[in-house]
Amino acid sequence: MITLLRFPFRKSIGYCIHSSLFRFSSLTTCLQRSSSSLRTQITDPTEHAAIHEGLFYTVPQNDVNKLMYNNWMSPHEKNMNKTFQEFCILIRRPALEMMEILKRMNYKYPLSRFLLYGEMNAGKKFTMTHVMHFCKNQNWVLLTVPWANEWNCKRLAVSYNSHKESLFDLPVHSKTLLEDFLIKNTHLIKDFTTSARYEFSEQESSEEGVPLIDLVTFGINRMKFANDVVGALLKELQNLANSDKIKLLITIRGINAFWRKTGQQKEKVKEIHAQQLTLVNQFMDLLQSDTKNAVAMCSVDSWLLYKNDRRLYLPTDLLGKEGIDFLEPFIPIEVTKYSEEEIQKVMDYYEDRRWIQQPEAKTTTGRKQITVLSGHNPYQLYRVCVPL
């Protein structure tokens, strides 16, 4: 709770702090920007409601380190965390919508798929972080795929699958996936054990009743079998979810990578399609399964496409016919660019964090120029404010 103590939220003190920062702005604008209208003290997303829309909340540093630091955050966000000394998320409508639905959902029905879509850099990733934090506080088991296109592009080892000849394994990628899973969920899966026997090869196999953690560590240690361990893990999680022991949240960022060509090569096979990867097939089976107590949150990203096609952002364009047929029915959630008020709030936050230094940028005319220049795009707003 160190982050909270550093910033007292009494109006008078906030005003004093801000009057020194906003020397050049008029009194009325100064009063509007007092710190109490910027943030909430509530760090638990379960308590976030529509009242809190447009406010920032700080994610406690423990959660940041555990959930996000390793695989989820990009270097750009890590830099922001360092410079701002905290990790704040703006509470926006798509996240609130999703959390409302999750709160009221009937978990006895099979898996429901959410699809986040929006223009590039509109904030899909941050809504996902918000929902992940929410699920974490409610003790869900998190299974995250931080960037699905990594399986397509990042050329680490590829091996032939031992069980099916046509499929390809990605041992290193699956190892990172397992490690990530462990870091996030050890405290939740301590007590659970496997329910079936899994044979990885003639010699190696894992018995029934082995604790799940052992299974996962086995996969981490023996990279050769990591991909099979992932499959085993997914089945176990399905069983656990069906028996009402856990609640499962699957996040896949960039799901439209499942229906593209990869850049992976293996000896003579030069063109591998994503459908030929075991990881992809495993996750597709999971998404189409009838597990209860599970939710899949996927996002479609236009960053995967070639440069000329990056204007497209609707799911139909990005997923193609195959993807839509696979994913239907899903719940679409649109993530829009910043509205006028949100931009003002974000710029208030940047001023609060002393990211914007130039006095002209703090005036209303300066802010107008910044809003128009950035085109209401969150990432572009960040880039416009960088030299200021």
Added chain:
Amino acid sequence: MAASIPIAAVTIVRGAGRKLRHLNGHGVSAPILQRYFTRTLSTKDLVSSDHTDKKIQRRSEKISAAMKAFLKKAREHEIKVNIHTEEYELGRKHLANMMGIHPDEMTKDHINEAIQYLLPSGLFDKGSRPQFKHPKDFLPVNLEFPFDVSGRPHHYQYYTMKPYYYQMMSEAAWRTESLKEEEIRIGLTGQAPKESMTHLTEEFDWMDTKTLIHTFKSTYSETVTEKDHKRFVEVMTKLSKMRLREQDVEFLRQYGSQKSLETKSADSGDDRKFLTDETGRNYKTVNGFRKTAKARVTVYGEGKGSIEINGRGLDYFNNEYAREQILFPLLLTETLDGVDVRVTVEGGGEMGQSGAIRHGLSKALLPFVSQQMCNKLSLAGLLDRDSRIKERKKPGQKKARKQFQW
């Protein structure tokens, strides 16, 4: 008492004289200093009248020395002028004789023609070609005595070496001060101003450095520098931005002109016409071009500042510079939040498209903006179609300019 003072004064003065000697280094003779000091301090002088007469005599001697010098200089100048005029007249008569014109009917143009014919020169600088001018054109103006009998100069700023320049500046400063006081008085009491005061809408064009230097040299024979001109502009602009009385406006008109900038094609009536939409909103559609990009821009009045390019926002452009190009006309005309823009653009690359949009935008903004702003836009070059295109590749070279390796 009366006697003690002079003695005390003398002792003080002696000490002061010694100190002064040390300071000067060369050694001012103490008796002279003593005389001067004692003259001012002693009470005897005030009492006796002989001494005062002597005093005035001495002072007038001193001043008349300066006067004498001035007179001498004036006389010398006059002699010089006379010599030059005599020569000029002689030369003029000779020229007239040569040209076959009557000397009375000879004008400056005739003289210039003659000199150009007789002494042709190919020098570029026209000032350094041979000229034949009346001495009053090139010799410095000789003022009258700048000070009176007692030695007090007429002009209250004579000891600044440019009295008339500083007079002008101080007058402007005093006017600003008085206007400020007036404003304060109005603000405090809430009364109406004493005289009718107005803000001027159009800006002033102040005198150039050259014209300023020339005016001061010719009329007052003062040398004014560029720094002085800079200060002049600052002071005058400051004054012109306040609420001015008529007398202030007249004062300012001596040093600058207020007429609006010369108009070009932006004045034509067609460019500044609206078209009305079905919903009653004013709009204007215009084509803009740059390289191979074509933009069709429609600007709607009474908007909130939304920009739409090919169905997407301003982040249609990834390049920040391209976005700034589009913002520039809106910032100049200060219509960022008063106007909606809708654009369809084809062809070209990113920068070409943004240039085309800028061209079309500035043309389309003309009806929504005042005449002076139209002129500003045309001066800024926003209304010109940039005619630069890709240079042709030449045979024998790799590209337009790049040559083969030899």
